[in-house]
Amino acid sequence: AAGVIQSPRHLIKEKRETATLKCYPIPRHDTVYWYQQGPGQDPQFLISFYEKMQSDKGSIPDRFSAQQFSDYHSELNMSSLELGDSALYFCASSLGSGDTQYFGPGTRLTVL
Amino acid sequence: QKEVEQNSGPLSVPEGAIASLNCTYSDRGSQSFFWYRQYSGKSPELIMFIYSNGDKEDGRFTAQLNKASQYVSLLIRDSQPSDSATYLCAVKGGYGNKLVFGAGTILRVKS
Numbered sequence A: 001a002a003g004v005i006q007s008p009r010h011l012i013k014e015k016r017e018t019a020t021l022k023c024y025p026i027p028r029h030d031t032v033y034w035y036q037q038g039p040g041q042d043p044q045f046l047i048s049f050y051e052k053m054q055s056d057k058g059s060i061p062d063r064f065s066a067q068q069f070s071d072y073h074s075e076l077n078m079s080s081l082e083l084g085d086s087a088l089y090f091c092a093s094s095l096g097s098g099d100t101q102y103f104g105p106g107t108r109l110t111v112l
Numbered sequence B: 001q002k003e004v005e006q007n008s009g010p011l012s013v014p015e016g017a018i019a020s021l022n023c024t025y026s027d028r029g030s031q032s033f034f035w036y037r038q039y040s041g042k043s044p045e046l047i048m049f050i051y052s053n054g055d056k057e058d059g060r061f062t063a064q065l066n067k068a069s070q071y072v073s074l075l076i077r078d079s080q081p082s083d084s085a086t087y088l089c090a091v092k093g094g095y096g097n098k099l100v101f102g103a104g105t106i107l108r109v110k111s
Helices: none
Strands: A005-007 A010-013 A019-024 A031-037 A044-050 A053-057 A064-068 A074-078 A087-094 A107-111 B004-006 B011-014 B019-025 B032-038 B045-050 B054-058 B061-066 B071-076 B085-092 B099-101 B105-110
Touching: A005 A087, A010 A019, A019 A087, A019 A107, A031 A074, A044 A064, A044 A074, A044 B099, A074 A087, B004 B085, B011 B019, B019 B032, B019 B085, B019 B105, B032 B061, B032 B071, B045 B054, B045 B061, B045 B071, B071 B085
Parallel strands: A010 A107, B011 B105
Antiparallel strands: A005 A019, A019 A074, A031 A044, A031 A087, A044 A053, A064 A074, A087 A107, B004 B019, B019 B071, B032 B045, B032 B085, B054 B061, B061 B071, B085 B099, B085 B105
């Protein structure tokens, strides 16, 4: 079965640079979630979208923004990167906002 | 205090034994409860979900929910070395659709 696709899988950036992470949900899934997982930590919710509208917001820094497009894929834009932004970024998708979330393989972001 | 609490472990069990993983949550409005398995550096993989009080079985896995005690557990029967991973308890609250995760319990199954 098709799964959530994330790109790139690995990304290395310098401090103060920008990064864009992409997420392609499971076909027919209309809801996308972004989570950040630091080393040795549990995933922390950042933001979610349902039918291209922001549906919930968590601990997402003001330097980050995200959107969901008409084909339901989502992009997480991160600016003025800091060392502390180094983490695994997971995208998850679900069919409807109340359904079970399935996670993508993640993007490992390293900020030098 | 975290909204979702788990014993970080590690929990060590011999191959073939039953592993019991526990989780408590603080939000009484929580509606849905999930167990994810995560191998180091990999993404969380859904193992079980449970919405109603009682037990739910799927193969070697049984999830148990007690909303009055705000307690969720996962039993793994006939534990295998391949079950060695971090098990994350996740809770979806009454408002919004985000998952709130516990810190995870490290399970080690020794052959």
